[in-house]
Amino acid sequence: MKHAGLVLTAVTLFIGVSALARGKAKRATPTHKKSAAPTYRPSNPLSKVPGALGPLPAGAQVASAHAPFEAGDCSICHQRDDKKNPGPINMPVNELCFSCHDELQDQINKREYKHPAAQQSCVNCHDPHDSRYPKLLIADTKTLCLSCHADIKKIVDTAKVSHGALDTEKSCANCHNPHAANVEKLLIEMPFDLCLSCHDTGDIEDHDGKKLTDMKKLLDTHKVWHAPVAAKDCSACHQPHGSANFRLLVLPYPAKFYSPYDPKNYALCFNCHDDQMLADPRTTTLTSFRNGDLNLHYVHVHQERGRTCRACHDIHAANQLHLIRDGVPYGPKGWILKLHYTKTPTGGYCTRTCHQKHEYNNTVSVEPKK
Amino acid sequence: MRPIRRMFGWSLALAAALVLLPPRGEAFANAKIREVIDNPEMPTLQGGRHKLLGEAKANVFVFFRPGQAFSRSALIQIARFQKEMAGESVRWVAIVSDSYPAQQVEDEVQAVGLTCPVLIDRGDALYGKLGVDLHPVVGIADAQHRLVAYQPFTEINFADVVRARIRFALGEISRTQLEEVLHPRAATQSSDPQVAHRYYKLGQMLFKLHHLNKALEAAKRSIALDNTQAASHSLLGAILAAQGNCGEALAAFDRALALDKKDAQAVEGKKDCAGK
Numbered sequence: 280m281k282h283a284g285l286v287l288t289a290v291t292l293f294i295g296v297s298a299l300a301r302g303k304a305k306r307a308t309p310t311h312k313k314s315a316a317p318t319y320r321p322s323n324p325l326s327k328v329p330g331a332l333g334p335l336p337a338g339a340q341v342a343s344a345h346a347p348f349e350a351g352d353c354s355i356c357h358q359r360d361d362k363k364n365p366g367p368i369n370m371p372v373n374e375l376c377f378s379c380h381d382e383l384q385d386q387i388n389k390r391e392y393k394h395p396a397a398q399q400s401c402v403n404c405h406d407p408h409d410s411r412y413p414k415l416l417i418a419d420t421k422t423l424c425l426s427c428h429a430d431i432k433k434i435v436d437t438a439k440v441s442h443g444a445l446d447t448e449k450s451c452a453n454c455h456n457p458h459a460a461n462v463e464k465l466l467i468e469m470p471f472d473l474c475l476s477c478h479d480t481g482d483i484e485d486h487d488g489k490k491l492t493d494m495k496k497l498l499d500t501h502k503v504w505h506a507p508v509a510a511k512d513c514s515a516c517h518q519p520h521g522s523a524n525f526r527l528l529v530l531p532y533p534a535k536f537y538s539p540y541d542p543k544n545y546a547l548c549f550n551c552h553d554d555q556m557l558a559d560p561r562t563t564t565l566t567s568f569r570n571g572d573l574n575l576h577y578v579h580v581h582q583e584r585g586r587t588c589r590a591c592h593d594i595h596a597a598n599q600l601h602l603i604r605d606g607v608p609y610g611p612k613g614w615i616l617k618l619h620y621t622k623t624p625t626g627g628y629c630t631r632t633c634h635q636k637h638e639y640n641n642t643v644s645v646e647p648k649k
Numbered sequence: 650m651r652p653i654r655r656m657f658g659w660s661l662a663l664a665a666a667l668v669l670l671p672p673r674g675e676a677f678a679n680a681k682i683r684e685v686i687d688n689p690e691m692p693t694l695q696g697g698r699h700k701l702l703g704e705a706k707a708n709v710f711v712f713f714r715p716g717q718a719f720s721r722s723a724l725i726q727i728a729r730f731q732k733e734m735a736g737e738s739v740r741w742v743a744i745v746s747d748s749y750p751a752q753q754v755e756d757e758v759q760a761v762g763l764t765c766p767v768l769i770d771r772g773d774a775l776y777g778k779l780g781v782d783l784h785p786v787v788g789i790a791d792a793q794h795r796l797v798a799y800q801p802f803t804e805i806n807f808a809d810v811v812r813a814r815i816r817f818a819l820g821e822i823s824r825t826q827l828e829e830v831l832h833p834r835a836a837t838q839s840s841d842p843q844v845a846h847r848y849y850k851l852g853q854m855l856f857k858l859h860h861l862n863k864a865l866e867a868a869k870r871s872i873a874l875d876n877t878q879a880a881s882h883s884l885l886g887a888i889l890a891a892q893g894n895c896g897e898a899l900a901a902f903d904r905a906l907a908l909d910k911k912d913a914q915a916v917e918g919k920k921d922c923a924g925k
Contacts, residue, residue, distance in 0.1 A: 346851055350863055355854050379850040382843055390836060391809070452838070461833035463805045468835045470805055506783060509675060510810075511832075512803035550719065551783040551802070555748065564777025567678070601678075 323396060323403040325418050325426050332417070334408040343416075344409035356407065376401045383458055390459035396427065397458045404457065420450040424457075431520050438521025440486070444477065445520065454519065470519075471511035485526075494595065501596035506551075508595055516547060516594075536607065537584040548588055557581075563641075568601075570626070571644025586633075591618065676799050677788065678780025685794050689775060694745070694754055694767035701768065701775070705740035707797075707818040708790040712744045712781050715757040719802045723785040724761040726808045730815065731764060739815060741765035746773050787811055789818050806833070845875035852884055856891070864888050879909035886918045895922040 326332060334348065335341060347355040351362065356375055358366035368375055377384040387393050396403040404423055405415045412419055418426070425432040435445065444453050451457075454473050455465045462469055468476075477483065479495035498504065507515035517527045525534050530546035538544055542554050556565045557580050561572045568575045579586045588594070593604040600622055606615040619630045623638075626645070630636035638645045680686050688702045702708040711727055713720035724743065731741055745754050747769050758767055770776055779788075789798040798814040800807075813830035816822045852867030868885040875881070886901030899922050905915035 346848075346867070347854075352855060352858070352860060352863065354858060355851070379847055379854065381850065382846055386836070456836040456838060458838075460836035462836070463809075465836075466805065467837060469833065472835070506801045507803070510801055510803045512805055514804040515802075550717075553714065553746075553784065562773075564773040567780065 322399060323417075323423070323427055325423060326400075326403050332402050332406050332408070335411065340411055341409045342411050343413050345407055345415055348408045372400050372402055373398075376407075387459040390461050392461070392463060392465055393459045394457055394465055420452055421445060424451045424455075434518065434520045434522075437523075439523050440525060440527055441521045442519050442527055443483070469511035470513040471508065474513045474517075474519075492595075498596050501593070501598050503598065503600060503602055504596045505594060505602055515551070533587040533589075536587060536590055538587050539583055540580045540585045545588070567626075567641055568639070569641060570639035571641075573644060575639055590633075591620075676796070677786075678782055680779045680788075680796050682797065682799065683795050686788075686790060686796050687775075687778060688794055691744075691768040691770065691775070694751065694758065694769060699742065699766045699768060701742060701744075702790050702794050703740040704792050706738040706792055706820070707815050708740045708742075708792075708794070709815060710742045710744060710788050710790070711785060712776065712788075713785040715745065715749050715753045717784060720785040721757070721761060723787070723802050723807065724757070724763050726811060727787075728762040728764070729808075730812060733812075734815065737819060739819070742768050744768045744770050744775060746776065747771045748773070787814075789814055791818060806830075842875040842878075845871045845873075845878065845881065847871075848874065849878065849881045849884060852881075852888070856884065856888055859891075861888055861892055865892070877908065879905040879912045879915065882908065883912050883915035883918060887914055890918055890922055898922055 347353070352360065353362060353365040354360040356365075356368050358369065370378070373384075383397075387397060401407075404417060406417050407415070410416055416423055425435065435441070445451065447453065454467060456467050457465065460466055467473060475495050475498075478491065479493065481490055481493040481496070483491045485491055498508070507513065513519075514529075516529060518529045519527065522528060524531055524547075528547050530550055531544055532547040533544045540557070542549065542558070545554070545557070553565060555562075556574075557576050559565060560574055560577045560581075562569060562574050563572050566574060566576050579591070590607060591604065592602045594602070596602070597604050599605075599620060603620045604618060606617040608614070609616040616632060618632050620632075621628055621630075623640075625642045626638065626640040628636055628638035676682050686702070688700055690698045690700050693699045701710060709727070709730075711723060713724055727741065727743070730739075742765055743758070743763060745767055754767065768775075775781075783801055785802045787798075787800040787802075788796060789800075791797050797818050800811055800814055803810065809830050813822060813827050817824070817827040848867045848871035852864045852871060855861075855864035855867055865885070865888045868881060868888055871878075871881045872885060882901050882905035886898040886905060889895075889898035889901060898918060902915040902919045902922070905912045906919075909915075
């Protein structure tokens with residue numbers, strides 16, 4: 280009987296909300312920037328399931344409950360203080376929610392980027408009574424977000440390499456603010472700040488148990504940063520929702536030290552850098568790594584055992600210009616082979632490394648030692 | 650020089666250096682921020698010749714590649730800015746290598762709606778001279794042709810950042826405002842003061858409904874989470890007064906007035922309690 284009463288309450292609430300929404304929709308005026316057409320009807324498919332917004336059945340495990348509902352004060356939101364028959368809500372959904380949660384309205388108004396679902400109706404994501412999930416959510420965060428964000432769902436579902444952040448703690452809300460934010464894509468902070476909030480330790484392992492780089496330590500100790508890193512844009516190279524490529528890279532990049540030259544392997548780098556820098560055997564403009572007009576990038580890469588970018592460059596940060604690394608791990612025990620690179624005003628040289636001293640000069644070509 | 654004065658001098662010098670030095674990675678390889686850059690006259694896609702820089706307060710130049718997704722996104726933004734900033738002292742040019750067929754470049758420019766001159770970089774001479782290294786990238790030079798901003802494309806907040814850099818070059822926003830765009834404030838969720846405010850609002854509602862015991866509980870929970878809000882203390886005082894407990898109510902009103910001496914509810918509440 281009690282259960283029947285709760286179901287009736289839920290149905291009444293849902294009908295009440297919808298009826299009120301229909302009545303108010305025409306009068307509603309958009310108050311937020313970049314607003315979608317104002318309506319109080321929930322659009323999230325999960326919130327449309329009958330009973331989704333009503334109280335949980337008796338005996339259900341409750342993870343969060345709305346304080347007024349928990350206290351039995353139905354009339355804070357509804358017309359009557361009667362759990363079995365509380366009547367319609369007193370005002371349109373968001374107006375009602377913001378009458379207590381006004382700081383959220385304030386945030387949505389002030390922040391540049393707003394979540395249309397939140398602007399449209401709080402009950403797109405929240406059950407105003409109680410929930411099996413934290414924050415009164417109508418489903419677990421990931422299911423809830425992906426129920427609308429089909430493009431991201433596809434990436435997540437088909438990813439060969441997944442991002443641990445999606446399945447830990449607050450899931451999507453680890454990085455996104457579902458109400459409003461000051462960064463595009465509703466990111467809580469710039470990608471760099473977000474990524475470093477986790478990747479600031481050497482304890483994180485990939486799916487094969489390999490330790491991931493402590494990015495904070497690396498960046499603190501290496502003064503020359505790759506342009507996307509300096510621009511706080513990790514997402515220029517990494518797809519944080521999942522990827523077909525190792526290390527969540529957005530495009531292929533050779534994981535190995537040696538690889539025959541194939542532009543497809545370097546798609547990631549060529550996303551920003553001009554492939555002609557590696558393809559033209561002679562140039563005086565496309566790279567400063569040249570001896571006279573002999574393109575030394577071309578020389579290093581165009582071999583059967585061509586050196587990939589990682590052979591000489593640290594991708595995130597280095598201590599030398601052009602992100603040239605101090606040394607590379609070599610052999611099964613990871614012995615560090617030093618590059619011994621020195622920059623000169625018109626060129627540079629490497630010595631006691633993969634080869635004996637080889638010098639280059641941009642202005643006058645240096646004859647290689649026999 | 651006394652140590653304290655010396656220390657002050659060093660601090661001042663350090664602060665000045667921090668303000669003047671560009672953040673790492675924020676310049677072309679061969680042209681640093683504040684350096685005067687060359688102003689070559691170059692052939693254009695539209696025909697004729699055009700200088701890289703002019704006399705505008707902000708000379709915006711964009712290196713791009715046709716057929717590259719990032720370039721397309723960047724050019725779409727630049728085309729929007731051109732309209733948004735029409736009439737302001739901003740001069741726009743786009744720069745493309747002569748290694749691409751003119752038709753391909755023309756199609757790209759038309760597709761994104763770019764209307765500024767497109768300079769053809771013969772033999773990638775300007776690209777090499779500045780040390781561009783990547784595409785797309787936006788440079789901004791002032792009227793004296795000093796490089797004042799360098800901005801490679803970013804997947805996130807590119808439009809906001811480029812707009813702010815132009816506005817800063819025009820003197821329309823301050824360094825602080827620019828920094829706020831470059832390093833936006835974190836949009837963190839629920840903090841204790843936020844939850845405290847919610848309990849305050851709940852207490853207020855329950856008080857209006859004359860559910861005094863529950864209102865009292867909500868007000869106390871609010872204060873337990875954040876005791877710095879005068880309104881929560883005065884609400885507590887009002888509830889206690891309504892329960893006939895003027896002794897404790899007066900103490901709550903005093904705490905409210907200590908935080909905000911103009912708190913109306915506390916001022917009125919004290920008057921009402923005074924005679925009781």
